[in-house]
Structures are given as C-alpha cells and as structure tokens.
Amino acid sequence: MDKHITERLRMNDLHTRIVSADEAASWIQDGMTLGLSGFTRAGDAKAVPTSLVERAKTETFKVNIFTGASLGFDLDKLMAEAGIINKRLPFQADPSMRKKINDGNLYFVDQHLSHTAELIRSEVLDPIDYAIIEAVAITEEGLIIPATSVGNSSIFIEKARNVIIELNLAQPAELEGLHDIYSLNEQGKRGPIMLTSVNERIGEIGIPVDPAKIKGIVITKSLDSSSTIVPPDEETAQMAAHLITFFREEVKAGRLTNELAPLQSGIGSIANAVLHGLIDSEFENLEVYSEVLQDAVFDLFDHGKIRFASACSITLSEEKMNEVYANLEKYRDKLILRPQEISNHPELIRRLGLLSINTALEADIYGNINSTHVSGTKMMNGIGGSGDFARNCRTAIFVTKSTAKNGTISSIVPFASHVDHTEHDVDILVTEQGYADLRGLAPRERALVIIHNCAHPMYKEQLLQYFEEASLRGGQTPHILEKAFSWHTRLADQGTMLEKQFSFSL
Numbered sequence: 001m002d003k004h005i006t007e008r009l010r011m012n013d014l015h016t017r018i019v020s021a022d023e024a025a026s027w028i029q030d031g032m033t034l035g036l037s038g039f040t041r042a043g044d045a046k047a048v049p050t051s052l053v054e055r056a057k058t059e060t061f062k063v064n065i066f067t068g069a070s071l072g073f074d075l076d077k078l079m080a081e082a083g084i085i086n087k088r089l090p091f092q093a094d095p096s097m098r099k100k101i102n103d104g105n106l107y108f109v110d111q112h113l114s115h116t117a118e119l120i121r122s123e124v125l126d127p128i129d130y131a132i133i134e135a136v137a138i139t140e141e142g143l144i145i146p147a148t149s150v151g152n153s154s155i156f157i158e159k160a161r162n163v164i165i166e167l168n169l170a171q172p173a174e175l176e177g178l179h180d181i182y183s184l185n186e187q188g189k190r191g192p193i194m195l196t197s198v199n200e201r202i203g204e205i206g207i208p209v210d211p212a213k214i215k216g217i218v219i220t221k222s223l224d225s226s227s228t229i230v231p232p233d234e235e236t237a238q239m240a241a242h243l244i245t246f247f248r249e250e251v252k253a254g255r256l257t258n259e260l261a262p263l264q265s266g267i268g269s270i271a272n273a274v275l276h277g278l279i280d281s282e283f284e285n286l287e288v289y290s291e292v293l294q295d296a297v298f299d300l301f302d303h304g305k306i307r308f309a310s311a312c313s314i315t316l317s318e319e320k321m322n323e324v325y326a327n328l329e330k331y332r333d334k335l336i337l338r339p340q341e342i343s344n345h346p347e348l349i350r351r352l353g354l355l356s357i358n359t360a361l362e363a364d365i366y367g368n369i370n371s372t373h374v375s376g377t378k379m380m381n382g383i384g385g386s387g388d389f390a391r392n393c394r395t396a397i398f399v400t401k402s403t404a405k406n407g408t409i410s411s412i413v414p415f416a417s418h419v420d421h422t423e424h425d426v427d428i429l430v431t432e433q434g435y436a437d438l439r440g441l442a443p444r445e446r447a448l449v450i451i452h453n454c455a456h457p458m459y460k461e462q463l464l465q466y467f468e469e470a471s472l473r474g475g476q477t478p479h480i481l482e483k484a485f486s487w488h489t490r491l492a493d494q495g496t497m498l499e500k501q502f503s504f505s506l
Ligand code: COA
Pocket: 265, 266, 267, 268, 269, 270, 271, 291, 292, 358, 359, 360, 361, 362, 371, 372, 374, 375, 380, 381, 382, 383, 384, 385, 386, 387, 401, 403, 404, 405, 409, 410, 411
C-alpha cells in the first residue's frame, strides 16, 4: 500500500476498508440523515457528498444534512441544486442554497451552533445514519484526527450508526496534535468543564471511535476551498478605529489592560477587517477564543500581537492558506482546535470574559440586532455562533456599515425586521460613523446615542423624527407600530428607505 496512506492510516485493521467515494455514496438511502464534517468551508467531507450529487443525476432521493457550519467545495450549492436535501442545519452561507431556502424548496433550521450537539446527544434530532468526516490521520489506537475544523465531527462520530472517513492526504499531516477533543456527558450528569484559560488542553488529540462503526475509508487529496471574504476597505478601517477607541476608553477606565480580554470575532469581511485593525494598535499579547480563525488572526500572529488562539475551524483566503500551511510549525504551539460546543460553550464564554465582535445586517434604534433575515423574511446565512457569544460574553459588540446597497438601505432602522439578538444582549454598536456604548442605558437613552453616533447622516433626521413622534405616544420602548416597518415597505415599493422629504441630504 502507498506509503503516504500507511503513514496516515495507522490502525492496520482498517486497511481493508478503503473504498471509492462512489461506493461509499451508494450506501446512502433516501430519507437518511447525514452528519458531515465541515465548518465555514474548512475540513469538510468533500468526495462522498460530491458522489452523492452525481448519483442524483439518475436517481431521486432526499437526505437531511447536518454539519458544523457552512461547507466549501460548492457542496451546499451542488446539493441544493441537485434537489437532494430535505432538511439542512445548523448554518449555511451559499447564495444558491439561500435561494432554495427562501423559495421554500428545502427546510433550513437556523440554530445556535453550540446547540446542535446537545440536540443530537439528547436524541431530539433525527439519529445520524452516516457520519462522513474528513481526517488527516487515524492513529494506531483508532483516534480520528480531524483536519482544519472540528465543528460537530466528534458528536457525529459518537452518535452515528455508521462512520465514513475521508482521509485527505492533501491536508497537512502537521495538523495532528492541534486538536483538543473533549466530549460532554448528558445534561444533568455533567460536571464543570475544567477549562480556565484559552490555551488549556482538556481532551484528546483525536476523536475516539468504535472501529466496528467505520464502514469505509475514502482516500482524497484536495485542500479546502478558500474563504470569500473581501479585503478591508475605508469604511471597515473606520469601524476598526472606532472599536479601538472604545477599547482605549475601557483601558482608561481600568476595566481592561492593553492585553484586552480573549477576543471572539465572527465570520465575514467586516469582522475580519475590524480585527485586522488591531495590527497597528498598542494592544498586544492578545488571546483569541473564537469559532473561526480568519486571515486577520494569522496577520496578527505575524505581527507578534497574538499569544494564543483557540477556535473550532481555520478558514483562510487562498494566499493565506498557502502561507499558513507551509509554515504550520510556526503556529502549532499557539493554536488549538476544539469541538464547536466547546468553542461556543456559554459556561466558558462567561468564565473567560470574552470581548465578542459579530456582524449585524441591521440594528434598530433600541439596539435589537438582525443578523440573519433580509427585510425580515429572506434568510442570509444564519445566526451561527453569534448568539452563543453575544448572550454570554463580557462585552457584546456588533458591527455593521451604516448603510447597504449604495445607501438605499439604512442599517439603523426604527424596528429591526427580525431579531436575533435582543437589546439585552447588545452592549456596543459600531458603524463607520462611530460607536454607541449602550451599557446601562434605558431604551430612550439608547435611541439617541445610536442615532447620533451610528446612523448615516442622510438617515439621521428621519430616525430622529420617528423617535420623537414615537416618544409622544409613550412607552418604555416608544414605537409607532403602524410605521415601524414603513422603512422596509418603502424599500420594497420605492427601492429606498429614504423618505422623499429627506432626500435633499443625499
Ligand atoms: N439589508 C439587506 N442587505 C444587507 C444589509 C441590510 N440591512 N446589510 C448588509 N447587506 C448585504 C450587503 O449589501 C452584502 O450584499 P452582497 O453580498 O450582495 O454584496 C451582504 O449583505 C453581506 O454584507 P457585508 O456588508 O459584505 O458583510 P459581511 O460579509 O461581513 O456579512 C453578515 C455580514 C451579517 C451577513 C454575516 O456576518 C453573517 O452571516 N452573520 C451571522 C452569523 C454570525 O455572526 N456568525 C459569527 C459567529 S462566530
């Protein structure tokens, strides 16, 4: 057998279980539930799902697809377009899948990312027929060494009836040793999770499995798809500058030091750009306790700003991926990858006291945040881990540009058209205009700070008029219910949220 395979497939008994991706895909039957590895395009099972899509050309079937988060390799797109998905959870970020979801062609369960494992463990969700997991190695003892993400792979392997491993020879073998796999007992029979600092290890380097459950091993050789984030721009640089001003104020007030507190940063271009802004700041010796590590974290490493980073996946642009994987040794003792229920666990987020930075689509004048539903109905990506972090962290920071789509949309609206994070879970709102510190403020105070500090100048008067009129009606959180969504209906009818009488300010 090929030496490259035997070096990585070290449990000799498993050599006879090597099969082709097509053969493994042929075992999957209509109505089954599959648990696929993969988290924001990293460490996804690539070959078997691709064969499954191929099978759909001659056969009609549907399966439920559970993952860690979004998939690379266009898998969500291909599976959605092939019409093979009945239900998808807990997250996706693909435009074609988004369209199928919004057209009502497949069910999407938008779930807090720390919840999926609990729901599988407690048998609330359908049992997993096949876990299909990418690995970089299987050890002599039979530990499955995941690749660039852990996501939900450990709970899938633990609970699935059958396991298929995609042993990926292209993913760096040096990933072995990076993971810390810790599994939880049932709720009610569980002690504290003994993790008290970002760099602690509490588990094993791989996922234990009953070898009898491994039905097949598929050998693959493809790197992850690269991330789709766009580089920082002028507005995101301004947002980063405002965030840094806020951090400086916290240091001045004695609530933080220049080492800050462990940082969590969400997905997407804005979160990446904002984190990137820390490179030229005085903050140093930083720690990251996050869900995804995007390019900015490695740029911060390279500038000597970060001392340790823990997450459940690494999602990089093509250029950064080549650079990081060619020099993995440089980062190895400063990185840990954990299961997503540990990276996103409320107990740990609260204990470590994170500064959490996540992105909003829109915020309302009282600080309720919509991160998922465009104009209140159309799914964008999903809540992801933003709720896990916002509800439990030290300081919940939300960032958004003050307008979208060339200014026709104000990201600050009278009433959020969908609420993912309530005003109670939102401490700081940042746009390129400035930041609003909402801590300790009552709704009427919050509204004025948000409008003055965060709204785009062309929408300020319009927002103030709404707030003043609403305040005359009274209430703890004043609203004019018949006008609360008028901004969204105007956008649908006239292509802009801006009222004609205010358009002079354009
Ligand atoms: N209404 C309609 N569309 C809006 C909008 C609004 N209020 N605000 C932004 N958009 C559009 C943008 O125009 C852009 O559209 P395009 O793709 O056609 O260019 C798109 O939404 C993405 O926005 P962008 O400003 O580029 O931000 P982003 O790439 O940072 O993504 C979210 C922002 C909110 C979509 C993304 O961060 C997300 O899905 N968050 C929820 C999950 C999460 O926070 N996970 C992290 C937990 S660790």
